[in-house]
Amino acid sequence: VLQGLWMIAGAGGTYELFEPEQCLASRVVGGSQAISNGLAARLGDRVRMNTPVSAIEWSDGGVVAQAPGLSVRAGQAVVAVPPNMTNAIRFEPGLPGWRQRLAQDLSQGSIIKVLAVYEEPFWRADGLSGQGFGPYQLVRELYDNSPPSGRPGVLVTFLAGEAAEAAARMDPVDRRAAVLEGMARYLGGEALNPVEYIEVDWSSQEWTRGAYGTSYGTGGLTRFRDDLRRPVGPIEWACSDIAGVGHIHMEGAIRMGRRAARACLERAGQALHQPG
Structure with missing residues (x-):
């Protein structure tokens, strides 16, 4: 019930979420993938396709992300997958117990x-x-x-x-x-x-394992609500599952991506660029 209320509030109310002329009335020209394609076009060849990260080494000094045929060193990282999918990545050292329990408590729908x-x-x-x-x-x-x-x-x-x-x-x-x-x-x-x-x-699907978003076991949202966006060292988290506005919707994913990017830049003493 609590997560259902969260989704309704994040959409603006029951009218915005359920009425056909609202949530279901429009579609993205070119398909929903156009959103990520537009972002990828701005980044050019820095976007690596078919290169899933299998391991992240982290410390206060930064991260090293490992993928097949690729190793990337950076000051910070944004892990933009649903919370339950963080278990598909090996972290060294392992994530704190509270973060692991959070991921274990969540599952995707069928x-x-x-x-x-x-x-x-x-x-x-x-x-x-x-x-x-x-x-x-x-x-x-x-x-x-x-x-x-x-x-x-x-x-x-x-x-x-x-x-x-x-x-x-x-x-x-x-x-x-x-x-x-x-x-x-x-x-x-x-x-x-x-x-x-x-x-x-x-x-x-290997990289989602369900839809439309993650749900919590009994009492899970109350237990872990303060941990959903809590960073671990240089690692920030971003996905629609932890969004307030747009919870489990594409708008929520975009908002959480910007929030994580802003947090990384502020930590590095930089400002988030606002496109024209």
């Missing part, structure tokens, strides 16, 4: 995202929005995710929690059939025959 693509959004001809909600079934939420041009027609659903875990145990062919049947309950038989079917099990 989410499978499914896109069904059709030659056109057939549901619109029937006067349907393509949006639906229904508890106690596999497809509990459905959205029209078609591009602004109107073609192709795209439906998207998110299988969440126990529904996602049950679906993950199915044979892929059976899972596809079950999802499409779930969509057809909302929009009719035409939903059974997409020209393309795409699914991503976020719980199986």
Whole structure:
């Protein structure tokens, strides 16, 4: 309950978070990746792709980050991964006990995202929005995710929690059939025959291990709330999971990135550059 209230407050209220004309009304032109692509373009070849950091050596004097074929020495580091994923990095010396317990207390949700693509959004001809909600079934939420041009027609659903875990145990062919049947309950038989079917099990992704964000065990948020952004030596933390405004949203990730950058620069006696 406490984390749910945190998310609502971080969005500005229930209206901003849940009403279709608010959170779900707009999309990023070019896809959400355009946000990080824009940042990467400003940094040029200093951004290393496909180079996951496997170890960080740290002391009061700075850090050494180790990745396959690469070693980087710096005065400070920002670890911008969800708190539960810090366990995928070996720290030398090990992180303080309070930080390790924080990471152990957090877990990601079980989410499978499914896109069904059709030659056109057939549901619109029937006067349907393509949006639906229904508890106690596999497809509990459905959205029209078609591009602004109107073609192709795209439906998207998110299988969440126990529904996602049950679906993950199915044979892929059976899972596809079950999802499409779930969509057809909302929009009719035409939903059974997409020209393309795409699914991503976020719980199986190596660098996220779930979605939409980390959640706490009983009492965890109360126990660790003051530790979420607490630096460890020269290491700062940044991700949407620890954001106040924009908690578990892209805005929160950006805000926490700027907060961590500002903290590093202040420690180094510099100022954060404000782009034109």
